[in-house]
Amino acid sequence: MSQLDVRFAPVILAGGSGTRFWPRSRRARAKQVLALDGDETMIQQTLTRLLPVAQVEDVWVVTNHWLAGTIAEQMPTLKPDHLLSEPVARNTAPACALTAFMLEKTEPETVIGVFPSDHVVKSIQRFAKVLTAGIKVAAAGENIVVLGVPPTRPETGYGYIEQGSEAPEFTEVPVHRVKRFREKPDRHTAERFLAAGNFAWNGGIFLWQAKTLTNAIREHVPDMAAILEKIAAAHGTDSFENVFAEQYPQCENISIDYAVLERRSAKGETRSGIYCLPADFGWNDLGSWASLHEHLGSHEDDNVLDGPTNGLVTIESEGNYVYAPGKMVALLGVDGLVVVETDDALLITTRERSQDVSKIVRQVHEGLKRDDLI
C-alpha cells in the first residue's frame, strides 16, 4: 500500500519495436532499455519516478518477447509474474486492460495507472504530486483520469485533449473535465488548438480503478473483455503461458484512446467522468533523434555530441546531433544533421527527417532482408 488510502498499481507499457532510434535501438534493444538520457535506462527511470508513490510489488510491465529478458535484468525487483510478455502486439487497449482484469479478481478498487516507458520527466517531485492527486480523482468514483501535457508548439504528432470546465471538488492541482479527445491534427488545426488555450497533448498516461476499466471494456469492446477474462483467470496457474499465447492474438488491435476514451467522452463532458490533470512536470516523449537533441539541451552552436566522446571540432556548423562513441568528431559546414554510428551501422539524416527513420528500418527488413540489423 502506498501512502494513499488506496492501492495503486502502475502498469508500464514497454512494447516498443526499436525503430525510432535506429541504429542505436533495435527490436531487442528498443529505447526503453537504452540509457538515452543519463545512467539509468528509460524503463529504469520510469520505475524510479513511480516509487515515491507506488510499492514495487504493485508494479506491472507489459512488453514483448524481444525485450522481456532485458527488462527482467534491468528491473530485478519486479515480481516475475508481473512481467507480461505479449505473444503478439495488439495495440494499447488489451495491453492496458489485461492487468485490470487480473486485479479485478481480488481488489477491483485498485487504481491502475498506465505509463509509457519511453518518456522522460524533468521534475520527479512534481510528477509525484500530480500523480497522487490523479489517483485520488480516479479513486473517487468510476472516474477516468488523463494527464494532459501543456503544449508548447503546434505539434502534429500527438493527439490532443480538449478541456472543459474546471472541477472545483478537486483542489490539489487544477482539474478539468474533458470535453473531447482529438486525433493528431493537421498543422492549421494544431495552431488553432494552441491559440485556444484549453487543449493539452495526450501523453498516454491514464488512471482508473480496475473495475472502471474492465466495465468500460465490457461496454465498448465486449469480445475483448471475454478474451481478457480467460487470460486473467489463468494467471498464476501452470496453464497461463498457453492460454495467453492462444487467446491474446484474438484481441482486436485497437488503442485504448479509440476503444474507450473517445467513446466514453462522447457521453458529454459532465456524464463521461473523464478528468484531465496537468502533466506540467517537464515531459518529453523522446520520439525521435530530433527530440533527443532538444532534450539534451544547449551546447555551443546547438551541436550535441552524445555518448562517450573523444573530442569535437566544429567549423561553421550548427544544430547537429552526433552519436559516435569513442570517436573524435569533426563537423565542417554542416547544419541540422543527425549522424549515429554503432558497431555495425551508420545513419545519416537530418533533424527534420529523423521522424522517418522507421522507413529506413522497414527497408532494411523488407528490401535488404537484413534482420540482423533491425
Add this chain to the structure above:
Amino acid sequence: MSQLDVRFAPVILAGGSGTRFWPRSRRARAKQVLALDGDETMIQQTLTRLLPVAQVEDVWVVTNHWLAGTIAEQMPTLKPDHLLSEPVARNTAPACALTAFMLEKTEPETVIGVFPSDHVVKSIQRFAKVLTAGIKVAAAGENIVVLGVPPTRPETGYGYIEQGSEAPEFTEVPVHRVKRFREKPDRHTAERFLAAGNFAWNGGIFLWQAKTLTNAIREHVPDMAAILEKIAAAHGTDSFENVFAEQYPQCENISIDYAVLERRSAKGETRSGIYCLPADFGWNDLGSWASLHEHLGSHEDDNVLDGPTNGLVTIESEGNYVYAPGKMVALLGVDGLVVVETDDALLITTRERSQDVSKIVRQVHEGLKRDDLI
C-alpha cells in the same frame, strides 16, 4: 636504359602532409600510401604506370620522414639510396632539383621526369605514349617539357599554362611552345581561360635533362644550387645523412614553377625552350573528397559508398560520399554530404566544403593539441 636511346629517371614527389583526406589520411598515412582507388596505393600506381617507359633502378622518390618507412615497404624494388627523405619540407624546387645535381655528376644528359605521387590516370597506354614523346623533346636540347591537362571546367584550384604556337618539329603528339605560366586564377579569369581554348591545367609533371635543370637552378636560384651541389657530392658516402640534414633546411622554400618555369618563360615563347604536351590520359589529382567522389563515378543517385561495405539503404538522398568500412549505411533525406569514418574519428562535411578539411586538421593540431589524430 629504357627502350628510348636516352636514360630516363623519374622522380616521384611524395611529400604530402595527409590533411586533404583526413581522417583516412594522416601525416604518417598520407594519400600517396593509401589505396583510395583500387588495390594499389597511389604511389604504387604511380610506379606501375612509369614502368613501361622507365627502368625501376632509375626511379627516385623524394618524401618526408613521416612516409619514408611506409614507402620503402610499399616499393620493395626501389633502390634504397634512391629514397630521399627530406629533413624538412622546402617546396618543390629543391625536391625536383636535388636528383638533378646527383645525376649531373655522372650522366648529365639523363632526362628527369617529375611526377606527383597522388594523382590518378585513366589510360596508362596514353600516358606512356605522351611521356615517351615528352622525353624526346626534353632530350633534343636544353628544353623544358610540361604536361598540360585539358581543362574541363573553370577550376580556380590549379595553375594554368598558356600555350603559344605549335612546334612542328615534334610529331608524335601535338606539342606547343609555352607562352606563359599563370597562377591560380579567380573564377572570372578561369572562365576566360577555358573559353580561349589555348590554356591547360598545370598538373605538376615536368621533363628536362639533368643539366638543363641544374643550369636553370644555377641561373635563377644560385644559393640553392650551391647547397644542392654539396648534398649531391655527399650522396653515396657515409656522411650523406648528416650533410642532407644540415644543408637542406637552408634551401629557399620555393616552388619549381616560381623558381624556374615562370622566370624562364619570361624570356619569351621562342627563346625559353618550354614546350607543353597534352596530358590527355584521364588525369585527376584527387585533391579532395569531392574529387574522389567524382573519380569513383556513377552510382545510383550519385551516392558513392566507398570501401568494404555492409549494405546501403537510401531514401531521398543524392550525391553523397560515405566511407564507413564494414557498416550498413543508411541515408535519409540528405544531399551532397561527405561522411568518413575511421577507428578513431568521424568527419562530417559537404562535397562543397571538403577542400577545407585541412582547416579541421589544423584545429585538431593547434586547438585541441591532439597530434595523435593527425
